[in-house]
Amino acid sequence: MRQASGSVPIYDSANRGLPAIEELRELFNYRELVFQTVRRNIVVRYKRSILGVAWTMLNPLGTALILTFVFSAAFGAGSNYAVYVLSGLVAWNFFAQTTNDAMLNLLWGGSLIKRIYMPKTVFGVSSTGTGLINLTLALVPLLIIMLITRVPIQVSILFLPYPILLIAMFTLGISLLISACAMFFPDIAEMYNILLTAWFYLTPVIWVEDMLPQQFAWLVKLNPMFYLINLFRVPIIEGGLPTINQILFTSGIAFFTLFAGWLFFSWKSDEFAYRV
Amino acid sequence: MATGIETNSTVISLNEVGVCYINPGERIRSIKEYTIRFLQRRIEKKKFWALRDINLEVKAGEMFGLIGQNGAGKSTLVKLVARVLQPTLGRVIVRGNVAPLLEFGAGFHPELTGRENIYLNGALLGFSRKEMDLKFERIVDFAELWEFIEAPLRTYSSGMWARLGFAVATDVKPDILIVDEVFSVGDEAFQRKSAHRMQSFRELGATTIIVSHSMTTIEDMCHRVAWIHHGQLMAIGEPTKVIGLYRQSQV
Numbered sequence: 154m155r156q157a158s159g160s161v162p163i164y165d166s167a168n169r170g171l172p173a174i175e176e177l178r179e180l181f182n183y184r185e186l187v188f189q190t191v192r193r194n195i196v197v198r199y200k201r202s203i204l205g206v207a208w209t210m211l212n213p214l215g216t217a218l219i220l221t222f223v224f225s226a227a228f229g230a231g232s233n234y235a236v237y238v239l240s241g242l243v244a245w246n247f248f249a250q251t252t253n254d255a256m257l258n259l260l261w262g263g264s265l266i267k268r269i270y271m272p273k274t275v276f277g278v279s280s281t282g283t284g285l286i287n288l289t290l291a292l293v294p295l296l297i298i299m300l301i302t303r304v305p306i307q308v309s310i311l312f313l314p315y316p317i318l319l320i321a322m323f324t325l326g327i328s329l330l331i332s333a334c335a336m337f338f339p340d341i342a343e344m345y346n347i348l349l350t351a352w353f354y355l356t357p358v359i360w361v362e363d364m365l366p367q368q369f370a371w372l373v374k375l376n377p378m379f380y381l382i383n384l385f386r387v388p389i390i391e392g393g394l395p396t397i398n399q400i401l402f403t404s405g406i407a408f409f410t411l412f413a414g415w416l417f418f419s420w421k422s423d424e425f426a427y428r429v
Numbered sequence: 430m431a432t433g434i435e436t437n438s439t440v441i442s443l444n445e446v447g448v449c450y451i452n453p454g455e456r457i458r459s460i461k462e463y464t465i466r467f468l469q470r471r472i473e474k475k476k477f478w479a480l481r482d483i484n485l486e487v488k489a490g491e492m493f494g495l496i497g498q499n500g501a502g503k504s505t506l507v508k509l510v511a512r513v514l515q516p517t518l519g520r521v522i523v524r525g526n527v528a529p530l531l532e533f534g535a536g537f538h539p540e541l542t543g544r545e546n547i548y549l550n551g552a553l554l555g556f557s558r559k560e561m562d563l564k565f566e567r568i569v570d571f572a573e574l575w576e577f578i579e580a581p582l583r584t585y586s587s588g589m590w591a592r593l594g595f596a597v598a599t600d601v602k603p604d605i606l607i608v609d610e611v612f613s614v615g616d617e618a619f620q621r622k623s624a625h626r627m628q629s630f631r632e633l634g635a636t637t638i639i640v641s642h643s644m645t646t647i648e649d650m651c652h653r654v655a656w657i658h659h660g661q662l663m664a665i666g667e668p669t670k671v672i673g674l675y676r677q678s679q680v
Contacts, residue, residue: 164512165520196545270511
């Protein structure tokens with residue numbers, strides 16, 4: 154519990170305000186913990202070797218090269234396929250790794266939650282922060298591939314922070330939903346990995362939307378990650394801005410998911426200490 | 430830091446408090462199980478009241494002891510005060526900042542240096558960067574770890590680990606200190622040092638809650654004692670009297 158200088162904090166279990174707003178206020182008070190946790194994640198991951206940083210970049214790069222090779226040989230994919238697949242992978246990996254990390258961190262952080270008060274959204278928010286740093290690193294190989302494959306780098310690339318922000322909001326929203334559920338049913342952690350694999354193949358990350366037979370087109374339309382990744386790709390591949398409609402609709406998805414996730418998580422978070 | 434609290438005012442008050450767990454034996458751990466039981470209509474919610482009808486007040490500056498058998502509900506009560514658990518019933522009011530029942534050194538990361546861990550642990554306790562900058566030197570002084578402060582914690586001995594944890598957790602006198610069976614940290618010299626620090630908190634007016642199985646500790650240190658049995662408050666008052674009643678029940 155923090156103390157504002159000079160005043161005594163009073164905690165009253167019967168007088169606590171709305172959980173969602175209370176959680177937001179406490180998260181602000183504990184912003185240093187978010188920062189320190191992100192710092193820890195990054196330092197621990199990269200401390201041992203400079204190669205650590207390199208691997209973050211090489212991993213999607215390698216996958217993209219293999220996929221490019223396979224897809225252009227087998228399906229005759231277009232010349233900018235490498236950029237297409239790498240941009241999709243960067244966005245998808247951020248989403249998949251972050252949601253999974255957030256869930257596992259909360260489950261493993263259980264012993265801490267049982268002993269000390271902290272706003273539980275710290276876990277999801279710092280996982281998202283860590284993911285954003287990794288995503289920024291992964292943009293470097295993307296730029297390199299663009300240079301190599303002669304996909305022109307346009308001014309529109311300056312628009313990228315906005316789709317990244319939306320993906321981060323969506324990712325945090327899903328992280329909160331899924332990790333709250335996992336607190337009650339730990340086997341969700343296993344199920345979520347299977348779900349992620351299915352979700353990955355149902356999203357046009359490595360395949361192009363046009364490849365899909367007409368009767369399955371609706372499947373893509375129902376998939377929020379399709380819109381989010383698309384918004385991320387347009388400025389890279391098409392060298393222009395997405396349409397206003399695309400921007401508004403995708404923003405709506407991101408805001409709604411974060412809002413729903415936050416409400417659900419903060420509503421349930423009091424019960425976590427009973428569960429772990 | 431406790432200037433805002435007058436002596437003899439109530440700092441902790443529990444009013445008709447109850448805490449209900451879902452019985453661990455009956456707890457459903459997976460969706461699969463839940464679905465099967467749901468279809469069979471066999472979802473029973475077996476309730477277990479860890480605490481029931483607890484009314485309790487602790488005054489500022491008091492050393493308050495909690496005794497009772499394992500599983501009596503002592504830890505649950507302490508968690509309510511630390512804001513870790515919300516009461517199922519009743520009301521908990523706590524005035525002042527609570528030094529948590531974090532086992533000293535929990536939350537440290539072995540790959541980070543001593544310095545990095547001090548800042549991480551400080552953030553975990555809710556301190557800002559600025560506050561930690563001010564505390565940093567005092568913490569390292571007290572833990573006597575200047576030589577190793579830039580080394581990763583995995584190279585520390587368990588005693589050094591515990592010293593650092595104790596130093597971070599108790600650097601500034603909290604309004605309310607919770608001590609849950611953790612008196613034996615480090616070697617004898619350090620134990621004396623930490624006992625001395627506790628003593629000074631007490632003199633500075635920190636309210637302390639001590640959970641212990643050692644009746645000597647409780648009798649020596651506490652002004653008042655509460656005995657909890659199966660989640661209920663059996664007796665509260667003078668240490669010798671309450672400990673006497675507790676001992677009688679054990680025979």
